[in-house]
Amino acid sequence: xxxxxxxxxxxxxxxxxxxxIADLIRRGLEAAQQAGDLPxxxxxxxxxxxxxxxxxxxDYASPICMSLARVLRRAPLSIAQAVAPHxxxxxxxxxxxxxxxxxxxFALDEGWMARQVPRILEAGERWGxxxxxxxxxxxxxxVSANPTGPITIGxxxxxxxxxxxxxxxxxxxxxxEREYYVNDAGSKVRHFGESILSRYAAHFGADIxxxxxxxxxxxxxxxxxxAAETFxxxxxxxxxxxxxxxxxxxxxxxxxxxxxxxxxxxxxxxxTWQHEKDFYTGGLFDELMDKLxxxxxxxxxDDAVWFRHPALKKDAVLIRSPRVIxxxxxxxxxLASDICYLWDKLxxxxxxxxxxxxxxxxxxxxxxxxxxxxxxxLDPKRLVFLLYQLVTLRRGGQKVRMSKSSGEFVTxxxxxxxxxxxxxxxxxxxxxxxxxxxxxxxxxxxxxxxNPVYYVQYAHTRIAGVLRTAVQRxxxxxxxxxxxxxxHPSELALIRxxxxxxxxxxxxxNYAPHHLTTYAGELxxxxxxxxxxxxxxxxxxxxxxxxxxxxxxxxxxxxxxARVLHLIGxxxxxxx
RNA sequence: GCCCCCGUGGCUCAAUUGGAUAGAGUAUCUGACUUCGAAUCAGAGGGUUGUAGGUUCAAGUCCUACCGGGGGUACCA
Numbered sequence: 001x002x003x004x005x006x007x008x009x010x011x012x013x014x015x016x017x018x019x020x021i022a023d024l025i026r027r028g029l030e031a032a033q034q035a036g037d038l039p040x041x042x043x044x045x046x047x048x049x050x051x052x053x054x055x056x057x058x059d060y061a062s063p064i065c066m067s068l069a070r071v072l073r074r075a076p077l078s079i080a081q082a083v084a085p086h087x088x089x090x091x092x093x094x095x096x097x098x099x100x101x102x103x104x105x106f107a108l109d110e111g112w113m114a115r116q117v118p119r120i121l122e123a124g125e126r127w128g129x130x131x132x133x134x135x136x137x138x139x140x141x142x143v144s145a146n147p148t149g150p151i152t153i154g155x156x157x158x159x160x161x162x163x164x165x166x167x168x169x170x171x172x173x174x175x176x177e178r179e180y181y182v183n184d185a186g187s188k189v190r191h192f193g194e195s196i197l198s199r200y201a202a203h204f205g206a207d208i209x210x211x212x213x214x215x216x217x218x219x220x221x222x223x224x225x226x227a228a229e230t231f232x233x234x235x236x237x238x239x240x241x242x243x244x245x246x247x248x249x250x251x252x253x254x255x256x257x258x259x260x261x262x263x264x265x266x267x268x269x270x271x272t273w274q275h276e277k278d279f280y281t282g283g284l285f286d287e288l289m290d291k292l293x294x295x296x297x298x299x300x301x302d303d304a305v306w307f308r309h310p311a312l313k314k315d316a317v318l319i320r321s322p323r324v325i326x327x328x329x330x331x332x333x334x335l336a337s338d339i340c341y342l343w344d345k346l347x348x349x350x351x352x353x354x355x356x357x358x359x360x361x362x363x364x365x366x367x368x369x370x371x372x373x374x375x376x377x378l379d380p381k382r383l384v385f386l387l388y389q390l391v392t393l394r395r396g397g398q399k400v401r402m403s404k405s406s407g408e409f410v411t412x413x414x415x416x417x418x419x420x421x422x423x424x425x426x427x428x429x430x431x432x433x434x435x436x437x438x439x440x441x442x443x444x445x446x447x448x449x450x451n452p453v454y455y456v457q458y459a460h461t462r463i464a465g466v467l468r469t470a471v472q473r474x475x476x477x478x479x480x481x482x483x484x485x486x487x488h489p490s491e492l493a494l495i496r497x498x499x500x501x502x503x504x505x506x507x508x509x510n511y512a513p514h515h516l517t518t519y520a521g522e523l524x525x526x527x528x529x530x531x532x533x534x535x536x537x538x539x540x541x542x543x544x545x546x547x548x549x550x551x552x553x554x555x556x557x558x559x560x561x562a563r564v565l566h567l568i569g570x571x572x573x574x575x576x
Numbered sequence: 577g578c579c580c581c582c583g584u585g586g587c588u589c590a591a592u593u594g595g596a597u598a599g600a601g602u603a604u605c606u607g608a609c610u611u612c613g614a615a616u617c618a619g620a621g622g623g624u625u626g627u628a629g630g631u632u633c634a635a636g637u638c639c640u641a642c643c644g645g646g647g648g649u650a651c652c653a
Contacts, residue, residue, distance in 0.1 A: 302651090333651080334653055360580070458613085462613050514589095518591090529616095
């Protein structure tokens with residue numbers, strides 16, 4: 001990736017203080033060995049460094065000496081004492097302390113910390129970037145809800161997870177493409193099309209039976225109405241198959257247009273829309289079937305074709321069968337599509353990694369797709385499956401069971417119209433994806449002003465307000481303040497947190513976007529505390545310099561808050 | 577039956593992925609605005625991290641069994 005990634009490495013990676021401290025420890029270990037204070041041994045490739053949880057433990061701590069104890073056959077405390085004096089002095093670290101049973105504790109230098117504030121301000125939206133990806137191309141495929149109806153709250157979780165993960169990966173140095181997979185070849189869309197056709201026929205007084213697994217929702221009737229305006233009676237005069245095909249295609253287009261719009265209002269956008277159908281028009285499916293057959297991964301009996309693989313518990317998984325689809329040449333089962341799709345992602349389009357954001361109800365499919373990748377000679381580790389637990393909806397204390405096929409669901413549209421994208425996005429990102437989300441509609445609507453998102457946004461607008469006041473009173477915000485004046489405990493606590501953004505992004509890049517909402521809340525809290533303890537805009541002549549320093553800190557905080565909110569797709573308003 | 581996820585103060589959830597004294601919000605109680613936005617702040621109480629074992633210097637985190645809740649397990653997608 002040439003010079004750009006070199007640049008990033010030099011400029012951005014050291015922003016992770018943890019990394020720098022790990023380097024210091026490594027150099028300390030080397031020096032201790034050279035000085036003969038420690039015997040010769042191989043220094044571990046990764047040196048663990050964590051944030052100190054208590055002020056007494058310093059800002060960062062490493063338990064490395066505990067794990068070295070076994071190798072060196074020496075007490076961890078004694079190892080730590082041997083290393084500590086050899087850790088090179090830097091302006092970043094004020095002191096290194098050894099604490100039982102063998103921790104190395106690092107306290108950052110307050111002056112150094114304060115001097116980072118203008119740098120944060122200068123970096124702006126770039127602050128926090130870490131180059132973990134080195135420009136690797138990855139694809140995040142998400143939402144991908146069947147195009148058979150409106151986007152529901154359930155898909156909303158998928159949408160905000162996928163979108164935020166994509167944004168975070170970009171901040172972590174990856175080249176990211178966001179994709180929506182359109183399942184337009186399966187039986188679901190056909191049932192959808194048949195449903196519209198039935199209602200459409202009814203509109204003209206004709207009778208086409210409603211399919212058994214059809215979609216009873218009111219929106220289908222509305223589609224039928226629109227279809228009647230678009231096509232007139234023409235669909236009634238053509239062969240049934242052709243009519244189904246045409247109205248299905250038309251219906252999918254209609255749905256996708258509204259899906260695109262609904263998601264856009266949630267601030268979710270896609271770079272590409274991959275249609276399942278396209279896999280069966282270019283010969284890809286046949287090509288891959290030949291590969292699998294050659295590898296002995298295909299079995300056939302009763303005219304049906306199955307995929308088998310030693311890694312699978314089940315004997316085999318169906319790929320195509322005349323009993324599923326009357327005309328199997330037209331379309332196999334969804335596993336076949338998944339096989340084409342993974343090849344398309346990893347080989348044809350050459351992504352180094354393909355990330356799938358799936359509801360936990362699809363977890364059973366993971367081994368199959370993995371096995372298929374393996375069978376095609378691809379490293380299954382390049383496929384990442386993020387399984388989030390489903391959203392259960394509560395209304396009036398009652399659980400609402402949602403599904404488009406039952407016609408009972410709450411649309412994303414309704415919720416966005418009612419409470420807006422910010423509370424939805426923030427709320428859905430406050431928890432790990434491993435826990436199911438109990439979404440209480442009444443509470444979400446009624447208490448939306450107590451949603452934690454407002455706490456964070458309020459901090460941002462409060463800063464904006466203070467800055468406006470400052471300008472009114474004649475402060476020039478473009479003029480940097482003197483960081484040396486930032487010495488109050490609440491100022492330093494705030495700065496400390498500003499400095500950890502790169503680490504938070506690095507952790508969040510491990511597919512854990514909820515760290516950002518947590519961080520945003522902490523940062524907001526620290527600012528509020530600082531605001532209460534320190535007068536920012538002072539009228540006293542002798543405090544002008546101090547005011548300028550604090551204004552600089554406030555601006556940096558505002559910038560970081562905005563950055564974090566933008567990463568999770570939440571607006572950072574100037575007023576509210 | 578088998579597979580996946582969860583079980584942490586009254587309630588909803590965190591815990592930088594195995595590190596030191598388990599943290600927030602909410603609820604309850606007490607306090608703080610004649611100067612920058614009170615949608616705010618400060619303080620208090622509240623815990624054997626479902627149970628029982630195990631792994632090691634170290635377990636909320638990993639392993640085993642069990643209990644409880646949710647989801648999956650079609651020639652559907």
